Amino acid sequence: MFKNSSFLIDITKCIGCRSCQVACKRWNQLEAEKTHNTGGHQNPPLLSAHTWTLIRFKEFEKKEKLHWCFTKVGCMHCEQPACASVCPVGAFTKTETGAVVYNDKVCIGCRYCMIACPFRIPTYEWKKAFPFVKKCTFCFDRQTEGTRPACASACPTGAIAFGTRTEMAKKAHELLKNNPEKYNPHLYGEKEVGGTAVMYLAPKGVEFKELGLPELAERPLPTWTWNALRFVPSQIVVVSAAMAFFYWLTKRKTKKKDVNKEVRHDA
Amino acid sequence: MTHNQDKVIGTGSIILIILMALAVPVAGWRYFNGLGSITNLSDAYPWGFWISFDLFCGVALAAGAFVVAAVVDIFGGKTMKPLLRPAILTGFLGYILVGTALMVDLGQYHRIWYLTWSWNLHSPLFEVGWCVMMYLTVLALEFAPVVLEKFKLEVPLKILKRVSIVLIIAGITLSTMHQSSLGTMLLIMQDKLHPLWHTQILPILFLNTAIAVGIAMVIFESTITMKVFGRPAETAAQGKLAKGLPWVLGIYFIIRIADIAFNGRIGLIFDGSRESLWFWIEMIIGVIIPFFYFLSSKVRSSTPAMFKGALMVMAGVMFNRFIVSWLGIRFPEGSSYVPHIMEIMISAGVVSGGIMAFYLLSRFFPVLSEEH
Numbered sequence: 001m002f003k004n005s006s007f008l009i010d011i012t013k014c015i016g017c018r019s020c021q022v023a024c025k026r027w028n029q030l031e032a033e034k035t036h037n038t039g040g041h042q043n044p045p046l047l048s049a050h051t052w053t054l055i056r057f058k059e060f061e062k063k064e065k066l067h068w069c070f071t072k073v074g075c076m077h078c079e080q081p082a083c084a085s086v087c088p089v090g091a092f093t094k095t096e097t098g099a100v101v102y103n104d105k106v107c108i109g110c111r112y113c114m115i116a117c118p119f120r121i122p123t124y125e126w127k128k129a130f131p132f133v134k135k136c137t138f139c140f141d142r143q144t145e146g147t148r149p150a151c152a153s154a155c156p157t158g159a160i161a162f163g164t165r166t167e168m169a170k171k172a173h174e175l176l177k178n179n180p181e182k183y184n185p186h187l188y189g190e191k192e193v194g195g196t197a198v199m200y201l202a203p204k205g206v207e208f209k210e211l212g213l214p215e216l217a218e219r220p221l222p223t224w225t226w227n228a229l230r231f232v233p234s235q236i237v238v239v240s241a242a243m244a245f246f247y248w249l250t251k252r253k254t255k256k257k258d259v260n261k262e263v264r265h266d267a
Numbered sequence: 268m269t270h271n272q273d274k275v276i277g278t279g280s281i282i283l284i285i286l287m288a289l290a291v292p293v294a295g296w297r298y299f300n301g302l303g304s305i306t307n308l309s310d311a312y313p314w315g316f317w318i319s320f321d322l323f324c325g326v327a328l329a330a331g332a333f334v335v336a337a338v339v340d341i342f343g344g345k346t347m348k349p350l351l352r353p354a355i356l357t358g359f360l361g362y363i364l365v366g367t368a369l370m371v372d373l374g375q376y377h378r379i380w381y382l383t384w385s386w387n388l389h390s391p392l393f394e395v396g397w398c399v400m401m402y403l404t405v406l407a408l409e410f411a412p413v414v415l416e417k418f419k420l421e422v423p424l425k426i427l428k429r430v431s432i433v434l435i436i437a438g439i440t441l442s443t444m445h446q447s448s449l450g451t452m453l454l455i456m457q458d459k460l461h462p463l464w465h466t467q468i469l470p471i472l473f474l475n476t477a478i479a480v481g482i483a484m485v486i487f488e489s490t491i492t493m494k495v496f497g498r499p500a501e502t503a504a505q506g507k508l509a510k511g512l513p514w515v516l517g518i519y520f521i522i523r524i525a526d527i528a529f530n531g532r533i534g535l536i537f538d539g540s541r542e543s544l545w546f547w548i549e550m551i552i553g554v555i556i557p558f559f560y561f562l563s564s565k566v567r568s569s570t571p572a573m574f575k576g577a578l579m580v581m582a583g584v585m586f587n588r589f590i591v592s593w594l595g596i597r598f599p600e601g602s603s604y605v606p607h608i609m610e611i612m613i614s615a616g617v618v619s620g621g622i623m624a625f626y627l628l629s630r631f632f633p634v635l636s637e638e639h
Contacts (some may be wrong), residue, residue, distance in 0.1 A: 086391065090387035124310060130374065224454070253343065
């Protein structure tokens with residue numbers, strides 16, 4: 001079994017063959033889907049319940065240089081996943097392998113995970129009467145058996161390196177140090193939203209947001225909700241105590257009034 | 268009852284029944300063919316009209332129940348007592364409506380009770396779910412005396428009367444919890460929600476606006492019921508309750524502006540963007556105008572005037588809920604969402620059911636009786 005697994009995706013090495021996409025479909029037995037030509041190499045155009053990983057194709061000219069970029073997108077397997085923190089029934093777990101895994105046995109279908117995910121990865125079975133959330137599992141099943149994820153083992157150029165997160169980060173920093181002319185100096189995913197298990201290296205002169213990877217703060221998203229939720233126990237005590245106190249105060253006031261009335265009557 | 272009894276069924280009821288009837292086959296269609304068959308929701312827009320309107324606006328509009336309960340039973344505002352039962356009924360039905368809408372929106376609606384055993388204490392929605400379930404029970408018990416009185420069941424009435432203060436305090440606590448936690452829910456979207464609305468104090472702002480819209484809703488609902496049932500308007504009680512509005516709105520205004528300034532975002536409200544315009548629409552219609560409006564004792568002694576002011580507050584808070592749960596969120600590039608007509612039909616059917624239930628219960632049970 002692998003532990004604290006990670007992908008280091010080197011975009012400079014990706015040739016856009018989509019072997020990873022095919023391997024993912026085959027291993028997870030995902031249905032084929034009707035797709036349409038969008039004028040590029042990206043096909044199907046979006047992630048879906050049947051497509052858990054995808055080569056995103058971007059073509060742009062910068063400083064008279066043509067950039068052709070293929071970015072393998074899919075679940076980032078965050079170190080502090082927003083999906084796992086918001087799910088009301090705890091259907092998501094960050095496992096020892098590093099994979100963020102979804103448990104369809106408890107999912108109630110609120111889709112909070114989908115809106116919470118900073119990378120907008122979870123997808124839904126919109127056509128099913130009893131739909132589930134679908135996303136990349138980091139081949140959790142293969143990893144527990146000691147086999148690399150399907151996409152990584154299918155990649156012919158080594159663009160998807162697989163190893164522990166520490167190893168991958170070290171490898172990335174070595175690459176960046178030794179080839180400053182080749183890479184954008186930022187290691188995407190190392191610190192974004194508290195770190196992700198999937199990290200990217202981009203070609204020099206290309207910004208990550210140009211590849212469709214969002215610019216994100218380093219602060220893990222679940223800290224925002226927890227910073228409010230942690231006050232709930234005190235809220236319960238304070239509000240009920242205050243209400244009980246004011247109730248008692250009101251009662252005493254009305255009693256006094258009644259007593260005063262009686263006194264006046266006697267007089 | 269002075270209500271016109273010779274007409275068995277009025278135009279209003281017919282419209283409500285039609286809207287309810289239309290929603291049934293639409294919901295049925297969804298149960299066989301999935302959410303995609305009746306909604307324009309997608310992976311890019313997993314939440315849509317139902318969440319913004321039915322859940323976020325619905326829960327806020329149902330806040331009147333706890334506000335009036337606190338004012339009357341805790342702070343001794345006896346003059347406002349005539350507003351209490353209708354407010355509790357509005358709240359009770361409001362939460363039932365939210366639940367009903369969720370039965371269509373949730374993918375695995377039959378599993379909603381899984382919340383009771385599969386816990387995630389880190390999820391704001393877990394807390395909201397629990398609070399709403401418990402508060403629904405509390406509201407049912409708070410409303411039960413109305414039904415028990417009708418059938419003259421003295422023993423359970425006595426028991427409920429004994430525990431009533433416990434129920435009221437529990438109801439207030441649960442309300443402050445989930446009204447604020449609905450704001451907490453949106454905090455996770457730090458990367459998506461516009462910085463004018465995303466702030467750590469969003470839960471406080473949510474509670475604050477819920478109190479404001481709760482008061483407004485009680486004024487709105489009591490004005491309409493009294494008219495429908497041909498009773499004298501509860502102007503005095505409404506006016507007394509409305510006295511709280513400038514306070515609540517004023518506090519909201521101060522915290523809102525102070526928070527924006529504290530976060531160094533004042534520039535955003537003057538940058539002429541679409542969002543800055545929304546900010547001012549919400550502030551002017553929902554906060555600033557009603558603040559000055561309800562300060563006037565002339566307004567507070569006229570039911571039609573207060574009704575107008577209440578509408579403004581409701582519009583402002585509903586707009587706020589639509590912004591934070593939909594309009595102000597950055598969705599993936601190239602995606603778009605306009606609610607499907609069938610989504611609106613479901614919401615319309617659910618709301619009609621609520622109004623119908625309110626009408627029937629008020630007509631046949633002692634909801635509006637003066638002696639209570």
